[in-house]
Amino acid sequence: MQPGKSGRPGGQAPRVVVRAATARDWIGGARLRTLPLAIAPVALGTGAAHLLSDGGWHWVRALLALAVAIFLQVGVNYANDYSDGVRGTDKNRVGPSRLTGSGAAKPRTVLIVALVFFGLGGLAGLALTVLSGYYWLLAVGAVCIVAAYLYTGGKRPYGYNGLGELFVFVFFGLVATTGTTFTQVGTVNIESWLAGVAAGLFACAVLMVNNIRDIHQDTLSAKRTLAVLVGSRRARILFAVFVGVPYVILIFFSVFYAKAPLVYFSLLSALPAILITLTGKTAPEFILALKLTSFTALVFGVTLAAAIAF
Numbered sequence: 001m002q003p004g005k006s007g008r009p010g011g012q013a014p015r016v017v018v019r020a021a022t023a024r025d026w027i028g029g030a031r032l033r034t035l036p037l038a039i040a041p042v043a044l045g046t047g048a049a050h051l052l053s054d055g056g057w058h059w060v061r062a063l064l065a066l067a068v069a070i071f072l073q074v075g076v077n078y079a080n081d082y083s084d085g086v087r088g089t090d091k092n093r094v095g096p097s098r099l100t101g102s103g104a105a106k107p108r109t110v111l112i113v114a115l116v117f118f119g120l121g122g123l124a125g126l127a128l129t130v131l132s133g134y135y136w137l138l139a140v141g142a143v144c145i146v147a148a149y150l151y152t153g154g155k156r157p158y159g160y161n162g163l164g165e166l167f168v169f170v171f172f173g174l175v176a177t178t179g180t181t182f183t184q185v186g187t188v189n190i191e192s193w194l195a196g197v198a199a200g201l202f203a204c205a206v207l208m209v210n211n212i213r214d215i216h217q218d219t220l221s222a223k224r225t226l227a228v229l230v231g232s233r234r235a236r237i238l239f240a241v242f243v244g245v246p247y248v249i250l251i252f253f254s255v256f257y258a259k260a261p262l263v264y265f266s267l268l269s270a271l272p273a274i275l276i277t278l279t280g281k282t283a284p285e286f287i288l289a290l291k292l293t294s295f296t297a298l299v300f301g302v303t304l305a306a307a308i309a310f
Helices: 023-029 036-050 059-087 107-132 137-150 164-185 190-213 215-220 226-230 232-256 260-279 283-309
Strands: none
Touching: 023 059, 036 059, 036 164, 036 190, 036 283, 059 107, 059 137, 059 164, 107 137, 107 164, 137 164, 164 190, 190 215, 190 226, 190 232, 190 260, 190 283, 215 226, 226 232, 232 260, 232 283, 260 283
16 A cells, blocks of 8 residues: 555545534524423412412513523533533533534533523523512522532532532522512512422432433543432432422422312323333433423423412
């Protein structure tokens, strides 16, 4: 074989061409399947607030709370894409490809997009704070944004040390739900707290099944998620607990609200999610379980909110 112009047998090495990110890739990077985790707590918090508002609705504040939740959720997703990509964590992933890890988008660009969404969430939060008059909520909002970034960002991301579920439980459950209620009526009732626990547990379940899918890959990348720390079997059991406990909480609502038992129809998607997660072996199975869990969270949250309010 004659050497090519490059001086190596066979000539020039083949170039690896990375396809530039398209609009569809950016939409995929937003991980829209996780948005129910932002919508459900706001719906629940609004339903709980209606009980204390003398029959009135604070639609503008509710929509601003929804904007905060959605913008922060999308911001977290892009921030995770950036952080996992630059750390090399995504090089072993088996799920949908990521913008940074696949090389489809420059890391700096992904980071800027994440910061834009965090900024939009901050602006919506500022407007909500001004309308509510509780300016100390600005500090809460700042903590939410910092915690969202440090989930996988920074030198010691807590998402790499088994604390991811704690983060989503607190911020996408308790804070999102009770914060929505408080900004509308200036107080928080037991309905909001219990609903926040339920919303937080669904968020934990979505994160858990995602991490169960990636246990092997995360282990190789030294990403110590809770699923990695406890092992596949215990992680699957924890998932079932995360999904099951909200239905135990629902007993309380069923006692005091006549329409609340209708929320149990959401078990039609919750039970298959649990079964798939307990028995699944392939990535597509866990992705399906994730979708079912996210859908269940949305149905549970919206229907329970309606049962409380009406």
